[in-house]
Amino acid sequence: MKIRNNSDGTVGKALDLLDQVAAIGRPVRFSELLTASPHPKATLYRLLQTLTSQGMLGYDSERQLYSLGVRLVRLAHAAWRQSSLAPIARPLLDELSLKLSETVHLGQLDHGQVLYVDKRNPASPLAMYSDAGKIGPGYCTGIGKAMLAFLPVEQCQSLVQQQSFHRYTANTLVSVEQLSAELAEIRQQQVAFDREEHEPNIICIAAPILSSSKRVLGGLSITTSTARYSLLELAAFKVDLLATASKIGALAETWDFPETN
Amino acid sequence: MKIRNNSDGTVGKALDLLDQVAAIGRPVRFSELLTASPHPKATLYRLLQTLTSQGMLGYDSERQLYSLGVRLVRLAHAAWRQSSLAPIARPLLDELSLKLSETVHLGQLDHGQVLYVDKRNPASPLAMYSDAGKIGPGYCTGIGKAMLAFLPVEQCQSLVQQQSFHRYTANTLVSVEQLSAELAEIRQQQVAFDREEHEPNIICIAAPILSSSKRVLGGLSITTSTARYSLLELAAFKVDLLATASKIGALAETWDFPETN
DNA sequence: TAAATAAGTTCCATATAATGAAACTTGGTT
DNA sequence: AACCAAGTTTCATTATATGGAACTTATTTA
Numbered sequence: 001m002k003i004r005n006n007s008d009g010t011v012g013k014a015l016d017l018l019d020q021v022a023a024i025g026r027p028v029r030f031s032e033l034l035t036a037s038p039h040p041k042a043t044l045y046r047l048l049q050t051l052t053s054q055g056m057l058g059y060d061s062e063r064q065l066y067s068l069g070v071r072l073v074r075l076a077h078a079a080w081r082q083s084s085l086a087p088i089a090r091p092l093l094d095e096l097s098l099k100l101s102e103t104v105h106l107g108q109l110d111h112g113q114v115l116y117v118d119k120r121n122p123a124s125p126l127a128m129y130s131d132a133g134k135i136g137p138g139y140c141t142g143i144g145k146a147m148l149a150f151l152p153v154e155q156c157q158s159l160v161q162q163q164s165f166h167r168y169t170a171n172t173l174v175s176v177e178q179l180s181a182e183l184a185e186i187r188q189q190q191v192a193f194d195r196e197e198h199e200p201n202i203i204c205i206a207a208p209i210l211s212s213s214k215r216v217l218g219g220l221s222i223t224t225s226t227a228r229y230s231l232l233e234l235a236a237f238k239v240d241l242l243a244t245a246s247k248i249g250a251l252a253e254t255w256d257f258p259e260t261n
Numbered sequence: 262m263k264i265r266n267n268s269d270g271t272v273g274k275a276l277d278l279l280d281q282v283a284a285i286g287r288p289v290r291f292s293e294l295l296t297a298s299p300h301p302k303a304t305l306y307r308l309l310q311t312l313t314s315q316g317m318l319g320y321d322s323e324r325q326l327y328s329l330g331v332r333l334v335r336l337a338h339a340a341w342r343q344s345s346l347a348p349i350a351r352p353l354l355d356e357l358s359l360k361l362s363e364t365v366h367l368g369q370l371d372h373g374q375v376l377y378v379d380k381r382n383p384a385s386p387l388a389m390y391s392d393a394g395k396i397g398p399g400y401c402t403g404i405g406k407a408m409l410a411f412l413p414v415e416q417c418q419s420l421v422q423q424q425s426f427h428r429y430t431a432n433t434l435v436s437v438e439q440l441s442a443e444l445a446e447i448r449q450q451q452v453a454f455d456r457e458e459h460e461p462n463i464i465c466i467a468a469p470i471l472s473s474s475k476r477v478l479g480g481l482s483i484t485t486s487t488a489r490y491s492l493l494e495l496a497a498f499k500v501d502l503l504a505t506a507s508k509i510g511a512l513a514e515t516w517d518f519p520e521t522n
Numbered sequence: 523t524a525a526a527t528a529a530g531t532t533c534c535a536t537a538t539a540a541t542g543a544a545a546c547t548t549g550g551t552t
Numbered sequence: 553a554a555c556c557a558a559g560t561t562t563c564a565t566t567a568t569a570t571g572g573a574a575c576t577t578a579t580t581t582a
Contacts, residue, residue, distance in 0.1 A: 076337030077394020133338025
């Protein structure tokens, strides 16, 4: 008579709790967490104790507020460094954004959504964390569509089904059918366009980053505004975009991780 | 390296495993983890399964390699945004580094070590993750000593004991006694100096960031090289440093987190 | 080609850790 | 001083993690 939720035991519950704190987006009191928690008071209390003692949560005892802990930041730094894509791509992103004087994004796929892992903006170089770590929808961003399009069919279909469509603009694709047709088109063209589908006046051209065995490693995009370029003019970046994407893919492939010390 | 686990049950073991993967610094096989693991094969296996299914680890089934997962990056982004210090301090760091044309660091205390959460370098502005998330020793960096010095006595002593001293340079403080004396001096002066204790030719002046109730929220430093300034000249920055540190402390104090949607 | 070795995965009885109702403590409010 | 709400601790019960061993692939050796 037990209800099996999708979580893996205690660890899953603890991590869900971290997500809950992250979602609230500000330091939070025990009682506030409790009202939204599936757990009884004592259980939630001990989960919080464990996470706090582990440094995954911080606790301000003056104000009795829990917040995400510094251990996360440390772990994420390690994650960024060992995600073979981001550190390798870095000089190539510099080069591309400098050459075109446009913003470039590097993303990876995360549960059907786009996780941005790096960004270059030649105009206003912006500081850490403000963009890496952000997530965006998979079905209405250039990078998202480019990555989805080149996934193995069954994985692609499964993720397309899972998208929760929301009409951000008049151009947003809002059905499985529209998206599927678009993905087929993208497979033809090798590149994906964002035609103001996510934000008005923001357009982009994107390509997947593929391994030699055609596995999707990530995605690369050049973003601009309709004030600067038309979609047609943006298409002229296709050659540079594809060249950089394939360079990153090749580098990632041959990357030998440093041997043990 | 540091052994953490004073076992918070299963969650603690799982998180220790994340640290282990992070410490290795590259994608890693099951068997390699097993040799360094206190757990039997089946236990380690299931821990990895759980963490992978939770997105805290990634698994490349082609190469059978585990790496840190994207969920970490997402959580860390949230952590950075809600760690009240970093987003608040940002404009003040800009201002300070611009005014002095020197590198400034913002750090927080993490188990007696310094976790750098932001950095400004007017010469070569550098990109995300490359510095935020890095950790440094607490006993031979300006920020570390500044924060330790202003901790409640018993917490300070406990952390001083825990330092694992290593002589980076001829100037490194390498005993509990030396460090304790230095910390007393810092409490007098209000600021800490790094006198090439961590890296040759690198010096810095640092101050703690305190709440109104004198709790240590973090630390702020101005770093330069002996080629540019002497220690004596560096001391001239004390006024600006303390002013910025206290502004950050005050802002963090009065910060009202955005209300729930 | 078979046999041997290694690497990864599953099984299941047992030990251990998590659970949650309720009692208790603390701090603030009427 | 009595009340109420928030946070913390207790302890018997239950669910979960554990780990020895058996099993299944891969990979190497005879």
